[in-house]
Amino acid sequence: MGTKTVKTIEDIAKLANVSKSTVSRALNDSSLINPETKNRIKAIAEEHNFCMNLPARNLSRRQSCTVGFVTHSHQCGFTVEDMFGLEIMSAIGSGLDVLGYDLLLIHMKPRDNSWAHQYFDSGRVDGFIMMKTGRGHAYSKLLSEMNAPFIIWGVPEPEINGCTVTGDNLSGGILATEHLIRIGRKKIAFLGGPEYDLEAQLRQKGYETAMRNAGRKIEPDLMVNGDYYLESGKTGMQQLLEKTPDVDAVFVCGDVMAIGAIEVIQKSGRRVPEDVAVVGYDDLAIATYNNLPITTVRQNIQMSGKLLAQNLVQSIKTGVVTHVTVPVELVVRKSA
Amino acid sequence: MGTKTVKTIEDIAKLANVSKSTVSRALNDSSLINPETKNRIKAIAEEHNFCMNLPARNLSRRQSCTVGFVTHSHQCGFTVEDMFGLEIMSAIGSGLDVLGYDLLLIHMKPRDNSWAHQYFDSGRVDGFIMMKTGRGHAYSKLLSEMNAPFIIWGVPEPEINGCTVTGDNLSGGILATEHLIRIGRKKIAFLGGPEYDLEAQLRQKGYETAMRNAGRKIEPDLMVNGDYYLESGKTGMQQLLEKTPDVDAVFVCGDVMAIGAIEVIQKSGRRVPEDVAVVGYDDLAIATYNNLPITTVRQNIQMSGKLLAQNLVQSIKTGVVTHVTVPVELVVRKSA
DNA sequence: CTTTAATCTGCAACCGGTTGCAGGCCGGTC
DNA sequence: GACCGGCCTGCAACCGGTTGCAGATTAAAG
Structure with a gap:
């Protein structure tokens, strides 16, 4: 919609008098493409400030470049346990950003285990981030059974075979x-x-x-x-x-x-x-x-978020499972 | 990955001895399909607990069924202004859930206006939700120029031509x-x-x-x-x-x-x-x-979140621009 | 018994990208 | 001059869905 006329790589291809594939390769910095051609194409894309359709790209690449942040939605609204989760979520967001990944909120209902399939099997997300919970085991089991990469904020436990990040x-x-x-x-x-x-x-x-x-x-x-x-x-x-x-x-x-x-x-x-x-x-x-x-x-919420992001993405890409402990610090205020 | 063998509607089509399109229609409850066939197909899908690839569907339908929640990431971490935002975000999440939409976190950097194109033109999201901010005008202008549906938590202002929801x-x-x-x-x-x-x-x-x-x-x-x-x-x-x-x-x-x-x-x-x-x-x-x-x-954060979700989705689907005021209530505690 | 319409299904194109493979063009070598 | 290899580029298939249209089947109408 809008006034934009250049929406697809094909449009760019026409403008540059090349084929669709050449444009695709050029924009992806493929070494196959002649530097001159590449620059010409990039310039055209820039000029029309072209934005590639990511869902399409992702479909092709069979990935979503998105991870799900699993929130256990309490019926009664908020608990303060969530507050920590909310704060860390923001940090994860910026951590993922630089890696080219997006953060999707997943609301799971109390006794509903379908969310994992809903989001992973459907290709919506490539992996999950969750806060440690009482149900940690169950969910972790669920996720590893379906081979879904995930990372948990919490202390590693033998039964949980996914990445973890935790404070010291x-x-x-x-x-x-x-x-x-x-x-x-x-x-x-x-x-x-x-x-x-x-x-x-x-x-x-x-x-x-x-x-x-x-x-x-x-x-x-x-x-x-x-x-x-x-x-x-x-x-x-x-x-x-x-x-x-x-x-x-x-x-x-x-x-x-x-x-x-x-x-x-x-x-x-x-x-x-x-x-x-x-x-x-x-x-x-x-x-x-x-x-x-x-x-x-x-x-250290900033650092923790970053680590959660980095290690999950690493795990998605390579399958490596990591466990990290993040340093903590004492903040002296009035109560002691 | 995993043990799943039935990943696409084509797999189901083979099992049911029908064509891909029939499966697609059946799963979408199209009235074109014979009820018997439909049920048979659904049963098969159920049995293999099949999950459709949503990115593919969305590509076809030229939508993403995702809305972006725009957070103005303060360099210095959190402000309490954000706390309200965080609380409402969760409410928006559940509101969108029932509408079949997902919530994506968008982290925009201080003086970077590219996020709007990045997410909208690329087809990542169908619309935006933002908290009222000082920059409200600028962003709102940006968004309406590109014809992107959006909704703002805040008092409606003449210059801002998007939906709004605000407390009374x-x-x-x-x-x-x-x-x-x-x-x-x-x-x-x-x-x-x-x-x-x-x-x-x-x-x-x-x-x-x-x-x-x-x-x-x-x-x-x-x-x-x-x-x-x-x-x-x-x-x-x-x-x-x-x-x-x-x-x-x-x-x-x-x-x-x-x-x-x-x-x-x-x-x-x-x-x-x-x-x-x-x-x-x-x-x-x-x-x-x-x-x-x-x-x-x-x-009323719950209600507000729900309304933000509903009205934005409505606006995405129909282009209608709404302004809502949500009732508030007094909570008497100890300080007065 | 034909005509017509209604109901259901499949073909194939399409969404907007990626990518394996074939082929054109070039310079260098024998 | 023929041959070979490297460098680019394009064709076409593919990702996994949706959908317009055509055609098959069956029932109803004439």
Whole structure:
């Protein structure tokens, strides 16, 4: 539509008095074409600011140059777990951009496994990116059965045979805990994630490592599990305060829970960070914009997105399966 | 790849002993095909859980069944303006899903206008969705020049000739202000957006309307402008407190600014909401998770996303240009 | 029993690119 | 002058669908 008259390589071919194939080769920088001819053709294309029809090209090449970002659409709208996903999605987008790939959003419904076929077998996408989820195993199995390249943000697990990229949870745990030790806290608690969660396990291991390195004892009473949601941050903190009233610091495995924890601490009449210091994890937007900006462990989202993009594309092209760990850093704000 | 042997309609055609075209028609529910044949073919397709190659279909039909969500990638990563965009994107995704359209992320670089051609002329997408931006005009002009259907989240402006969907900013302003009046506040201030911003203007008009309806005077000293960023929330509130120390309520045009405002209020020794009640706007995640959950005006993101999807697709198919206003609601939390 | 129409199916062209292969043109060599 | 090889270019098939049109079949009408 519009006023454009030069829409296909055939149009260009006519203008240049060559064949369609020559134009195709010229625009693809094939070495078969005489440099002069090539430049002439390119100039014509440029002049009419020609844009090749990518779907057609992709059909020919039997690829889509598109990857699907799988979102587990919660019926109830958003959870903050998604917030991290959303932030990383943007980073993936720019990462793919430079590789010539596009990012397609895939909305999968709760108990619907058809999305994989829908998008892969139909040639819509060449591979998938997903956030680690409880269902990770199932999906990963599904995808590898159909030979679909995919990459997961999360800790690699033996059952999952696709690429992974994950933050350095162990170092993150250490950084957070060491910070609390450094600022002179004596009773440092740990508010973790679900038991089965590998990331949380590593963060916990980091906590324990830092404690041991500092010659501290690891007391079970100083450790509780949460589930990353606000409520569990509150109840978890409640328990910690009851078991150990003189706790003076807590490393919380997620920013949202940290917010819950801070609320409970303040309600109990204690001040943050004076009485109890709090370190979160993830550096979500809410950590910055919180009333009391939260000291937290930042996952390098830009780099992670880029790596997710690069490694997935690599895997699509070569079949190589990679696992990467991305460094994290501590961001000191007001809460500790 | 994989074990699948039935990949194309031609394969199905062989199995069913019919021609390729018959299969195509059958799977598309063409009325030309004998119901019996149709069912037989569908059964075969089902049995081999066949997935049609969509790029090929789309090439044939000269459409992509994909729309691009244009994100203005800030060099510096994320702004909270994006947060709203991200939340709505997900809603758009599900809205498009039921219409059989896909959502593609488009990352446009700061001063690069080629994205429009890149994606539209190349047949990658059939239309665009964008958040209102300062550059709205330029982009909108670009898009209409190339006859590309698009829809914008934002207040319709004469220069922009594409579809729009926007929250009911006027009612939002009224709701927020009436709430503050209802809870008995005497000196209600308004912390607005940038002057040129139409949404902010309407919210302000809502504020003024509610004030007048309640028989209140509109005092310039009670009104300042912000720019939606945290810092401007702080400085704006600072000014208000200086000009009118006995201000006891403020309607802030954005949640992020509201957080800044709350901080300044508390720092000044006043309590929220006892001394100064605060109502925000947008109901971002940070409003819920804020240490002091914010009373705010919620844009119906789910509905908005759906409408953006529906109206854009309608516009792609028929060329109709629509403008929609989506109702908003007041969410009362702790800050007012 | 023919004519006509309605119903169904297949052929082949087409969407806009890519690519294997054949062939034209050129200069160099024997 | 004939032969050979390298460098370009074009033909035509192909990717996997859609669709206009023609033709076959059958039923209904005359």
